[in-house]
Every structure is written in structure tokens, then in C-alpha cells.
Amino acid sequence: MTEKMYDNIVEAIGNTPVVKLNRVSRFDGVNVYVKCEFMNPGGSIKDRIGWWLIEDAEKRGALKAGGTIVESTSGNTGFGLAIAAAIKGYHCVFVLPDKMSEEKIKNLRAFGARVIVTPTAVEPDDPRSYYSVSKRMAEETPNALYMDQYNNLANRDCHYHTTGPEILRQMPDIDVFIAGIGTGGTITGVGRYLKENKPGVEVVAVDPEGSIVEEVFRTGGHEQPAKTYVMEGIGEDFIPQNYDFDQYDDMVKVGDKETFLMTRELLVKEGIFAGMSSGAAVVGANRWIEAQGDRLKGKNILIVLPDSGNRYISKVYDDDWMLEMGFVESSSGTVEDLLHFLHKKPGEITMAGQHEKIGKVVEIMSEAGISQLPVADDNGWVKGIIREGALLKALFKEKSGADESINGLIDTAIEFVSPSDSVDKVSNLITQGKVPLVAEGGDSGKLLAIVTNIDVLNYLGTRKS
Template sequence: MWYNNILETIGNTPLVKLNTITKGVPGTILAKIETTNPGNSIKDRMAVKMIEDAEKSGKLKPGGTIIEGTSGNTGMGLAMAAIIKGYKCIFTTTDKQSKEKVDALRAFGAEVIVCPTNVEPEDPRSYYSVSSRLEREVPNSWKPNQYDNLANSQAHYEQTGPEIWAQTEGKITHLVVGVGTGGTISGTGKYLKEKNPDIKIWGIDTYGSVFKKYKETGIFDKDEIYPYITEGIGEDFLPANVNFDVIDLFEKVTDKDAALMTRDIARKEGIFVGNSAGAAIGGLIQLKDKLKPEDVVVVIFHDHGSRYMGKMYNEDWLRERGFLQDEKLTAKSILAKKENTEIVTLDAQKSVLEAINTIKSMNISQIPVTQQGMIVGKIAESDILSALLENPGLKSAPISEIMTATFPFVDLNTSIDKISSLINKENSAVLVEDESGKIEIITQYDIINAISG
């Protein structure tokens, strides 16, 4: 048997029992592994459904351009379907999304426009607004609008819900889903509750998102909104696909817990998944007191870990955010072992001759350069020598004329490996802001001293 095209392989994803990561959680915990879809995420299901509905209604015409705001997974499903069906794709996304997701969309021939995260949805620079403007400007284009297009929920009502019901032989008691557009939880939950109204539908939210408070109070609280790192869940508005009547409760999970749990799923279960799966398991563990030994819980694992290699699966990224504390030396521990000396700087308006005298008297080879108290560059012995050989008259010129790019800045949690990699011929040191806001310098000597000490 063969399939006529890749789109026919979407769905019928496996349900796998979790054995280690959920130890201590009552019941049978099953993961719906949506990474086996051809685009490696659950979004393949609704991407094809939205396109097929648009074709039937005439909104999407032959040779048209699909324009969508997407964090990557929906874009992948749309791009894959567009190749098979003969459409072009333009996607807008945020600078919060992992580079792997953007690269994957471009690999499918899509044009990707990266927009700022920290702006209101109605701001003309937001990825929602840019995609809407492009839809108006690009001829023969169609915007699926996954947030408000109810074909999103319908895809899961028709596919994901029936699959889970059949795979658990109707024994499912709880569904746990990270909520972003709301399509997965609302469509799947609606189907399951029609089969058995006693099934509990739990939505996983993140801090910085409005869902939990809105569900519990009916209040849309703008003070709840602030930037967060977790990808794929939470929103700063209310998508039409979020059916609050179907969802029994929301549980918020921190960025740190979601990130570390994502890694644990790979390490403890051998299942390589993305950030929303970590949040979902983190939320389930927080809610474990609501479960009984006879319960059958299904957790949706939305997408694949390969899209998070530069983030949740990168130890330096985790350390920089204070998510990973281990025995490796960090900038903070190197500073703790360093002699407490004042950092020597020179103002950008000082002359090259003054820089030479400072370098000689202090017996140092490179000095950070400041302007109005801010570090804007550096001056090195080698820079001065090259400049004077070319033009001996530069002795009286300000050092701003020959300074080079500043030393790299690192975070207090940056690992010794990363710091060492940044110190090279061009940079003999790195800069770090300590807990009091004071700028400190770390040199190769400081690293050697910390290791040997």
C-alpha cells in the first residue's frame, strides 16, 4: 500500500504510556505523539482542514498566496500543503520563536518575515498586523487566521478526538493540552465530552497569558500580560477557537519548569518533543492531587524537539536565563574568586597619547572605552600601533577614531565554556554586569585562576 501524497499520512498518531517522568502521578498517563505527522506537529491536521474549507468556499483560488501569522508549526503544515496544492506562502512570526522553526519554513520555500514580540497585537509592527496588511496588499491572497478560523477546532473534532476515544477504548478520563490558538483542546475536548460528559478537559497556560484569569473570573486583565519564553501556548488576546465552556480549568506553568520538563521528557522517556509538551507535563504534575489511580489521562505532545535545539536543548541558553544551575563554573563564580579591583576605562574623547600612557602605567593591553558612562568600544595596544604606523599624527586624536567593537557582554549565569569561546585574538576579555549593576571584566587569567583555585 502507498499514499498518493504526503498529506494523506497526517493523523493516526500513536498513544504511548509514560513510565518514568510521571512517577508519583496517580493513574495511567498516555502521551499522544503528534510528532509522527509529516510536518512533525499536530498543526498539520488543522492546516490542511483550513485550506480545504477555503478551497470549497472559494476564498482560496488556484495559484493563490497563503499569508499567515505563525510561530512555525502551523506554517509548516500550510507550506507542506501549499507545495502539494500549488500555492505560495508568506509567513509572519515573532523574534521569540526558535531559529530552527524559521529555517524550517524557509526550507519549504516560504517567505518568512520576523516581527517584534513585545508589542500589542494591534501595533502595526506585530506579526498579526503585518500579516493582515500583506493580505490586503498581495493580489489573490488568503489569510487562514488560525486563531479565529473555526476549521482549526473542527479538524480536531473530526480527527484527534475520535482517535483518542478509539485508542483508549473510551476509557479516557482526563485530557491535558497546552493552549495557544485553542483549536486542539476545544475541538478534541468537545468530541470527548459528547462521548462522555464526565471527561475533564485541562488547559495548560503560561505566566504572562490571559487565559487562566479569564476562565476563572470572566475578566480580560491586561495587567496579566507580559513577555514570556514558553513557546506555543498562552496568548495576550482571546482567540475564537478557545471554547471556555469545554475547558474545565487552566493551570499556569513557569517558563523554567516548562523548559526543564521538556528536556526531562527526552532524557527519561526517550521522546523528543517541544516546549509545550514540557509545559503540559509540568501542569499535570502540579494537578496530580486531582487524580485517582483508576484515571486514564491523555496528554498532547504537540511538536518535535528538533525545533528547540538552540533553546530548551541548549545548556548555555538555559544558564543565561538562570534555568540551569549545575557544578560548572559560571561568570558569577569566576567573579567570586577574582580579586576585587576597579575596572579601568577611558572616555572616548581622551587622546590616543593618553591611552598609550594608561596602557604603559597600568601594564594592560586592552581597555574598555566609555561615552557618558556607557561602554561603547575598546582600545588595544595592537590598534594603537597599527593606527600610528599608518598616521603618526593620530597621537592627539580622540580614541573614538581608532577604537574597535566593545568586549562581548555575558550574563552572570553564562558557563565557563561559553566565556572561553568568546575570548580570542580580537577579545582578550568579556564584560559582565554584577548583581549590583556594576560592570566587571573577566580575562583569560581570571578563568585560569578560577579553575586552579
């Protein structure tokens, strides 16, 4: 990074630092470095292509003064385009899949952009996909251009002419370049430049499980159907025109869980606050390096870290989200552990019908020694619970008769959990005023048990003592 003054924020893009990894990638004799693209003004490597794509469109006459830029984006290209558009005076419409973080959506709107959110789990040619919606918006908006980072070859040209030379200046002894593959712009442009200017450099792409890219790379063109995955910014369900498989020497798959855990490790072990795709790139790099054996000793490897962790505070850096998604385990154990501690045998539970008489329910509670009772509707589905407090209020304050129905006294603030759910989840439900009901499958299946406040307090108190 240079010490100088700039005429505008775009001039500050690039020249991001290269930093050695010391704890999360430790291989004997192998030097592993990362390029910190999250230190660009807009927080990602996509800042580089924002200005470049707009300048290219202007030169081609495709974008007129005061026009509107439409783009399908996972968020970061939107930021890059929004920064450049703010300086040049263009309007922006961005279309994102609904799996993208709330931070990305809010930040794009902060630029004054119109943001449209579309379903994730649809085919690329589905009219609801973010590709299709973007094309339609560009067609329907006067003086608008669909930038199309996936098939716009100016994307990879930008990295060929800027990012590639920058990397070779910073790291003239580079031996391996590793990056996630999404639109293909970074890995194709940088890969081609490095191969042309430093023969022998290897280029390795990282692809998420669920994406079709690695299968196409291996099989020479046979596309397997894509599956849904959680990580953002890399992987595809089609092959963009920016791809050039001849530039890639190898490709490695990574999963969601290991990616998110590595993303967090980068922060706590290296002090690097990066996003999901950065964690994926490091996991993929580690897997590939380990598979090469001793041949990489003395080699220098560079991994691209595409964006900042501040885009994912509500996801990968949120303990509750990680727990809910099953990417981390609760230190408090599971509901099954709780039931075992309480000696509650699944299935031993008394229920009342929604039309049961108040007097009968009082009798059931008294005999069972319980203070609340699940209530089923006429079809046998659990509708809610009846509490002793509600019965007392009805009998003594509201002067209801013992032969009246409990139907109007039922509390429907219930939430189903499964035996595999965490006790933390149950605790959170209780603090929200809900009653956790344990059921098979966790979604109104066969009712197994009811968990009370004192159950959780006894369990947690014993564990912590």
C-alpha cells in the same frame, strides 16, 4: 499506525501513537500517557488542520485555484498548510512573531513560502502585530485568503471530527485529556467530542505565565494585559473564537524555565524528542495531577505532545542558549565566584583617559603590574582597553613618541558582563578575542573589574583539579 501505502503525504497524517510515560510523570496508581503528534509527516498536530482548512475554504468558495494562502502562525500551522498547498498548487505567505525559532522560519521558506517576521511585544490590534500584518497581506494580494486559524471554526471542527474519534479509539478508557491552549482548536474540538461520547471525561488546559487565557477562564471575561514569555505555540494575548470555556474543566499555568527543563527531560528520560509546548503540557499535567490527591488513582490521563524537538535545536536543546536565558546554571560558577577566587575586590581598578600620553600609561601599567588598562572617553564611559603589546608596537616599531596620545591605540573589542553571569560566558568572550569587563548591571554601569585570560585559566584549572 497502520501498514499501508498512501496516495499522497496528507493521507499519512494522523493515527499517531499513544505512549506511556514511565519516568517524568510518576504518580502512584495513575496512568499517564502522551499522544505523539510530532510523528505526523510535517512534525506537528497542525498537519491535521492544514488540509482540513483548505478543503473547507474550497467548499465555501473562498479559495480559488492558484490562489494564495495567508496565515499568522507560530510555525506549525504554516507547515501543515504548506504541505497541503504543495499538493493542491497554492502559494503561501506566512507571518510569524520574531520570537519564533530560526528553524521554523528556514523550514517554511524551504517550502517556497514567503515568510514575514513581525515584533512579538505588541498588542494584537497594533498594525505591526502578526495578526494585523496577515490581514493586510491578504487584502493586498490578489486571489488571497487569510486562513485565520484563531477564529476559523473549521480548526476546532477538524479536531472534533478526526482527532477526537481517533483518541477514543486508541484509548477507550480515557479519564482526563490535557493539552496546551493556543488557538483553541485542539482542546475545544477534542474536548467537546470526548465529553459528548464519554461522559465524565475531564478536560484540562495548560497556559503559559504571561498569557491572559487562564485569567479570563477564572474571572469570566476580565482580561489582564498579556506579558512576554519565551515558549512558543501556546498562550494568547486575546481570546480566539475557537475557544469554548464550557468545554474546559480546569486550567493550569506553567513557566518558561520549568517548561524547557521538562522538554529536555522528556528526551533524556523517556527518549521523546518533542518541542517546547510538549514540555509545558507535561509540567502542567504533573502540577494538576499532584493537586488532585488520591482521587485519580486508577485513572488514565492523556497529554498531547504537539510538535517535534527539531524545531528548537537552536533554543531549548542548545546549552549556550539555555545558559544565556538563565534556564540552566553554569557548572563553572559565576563571575562573582571568579573574582572571589582571584581575591579581586570590585572597584579596585585603574583607568586611563582616551587622550592620556603613551608614556604616562606605560608608567601606570608598570606601577600597577598589569598588562592592559581600561580606557574612558571624555564622558567617563569605558571606551575600550589599551594593551601593553599596542604600546610596544607604537614605541618601537612605529616610532611613536612617549608624549603622543593613546587614542589611536585603543582596542574596542570589549564586552560587559555582570557578577551574576557565568564563567562559561566569560570564557566564550575570551575565545572570541574580546575582553570581559565586569560592571554593575552588566551594561556599561560602574566598572568593577577586568578579567584576563590567565585569570580564567587559573580559576578553571583549580576547579577541575
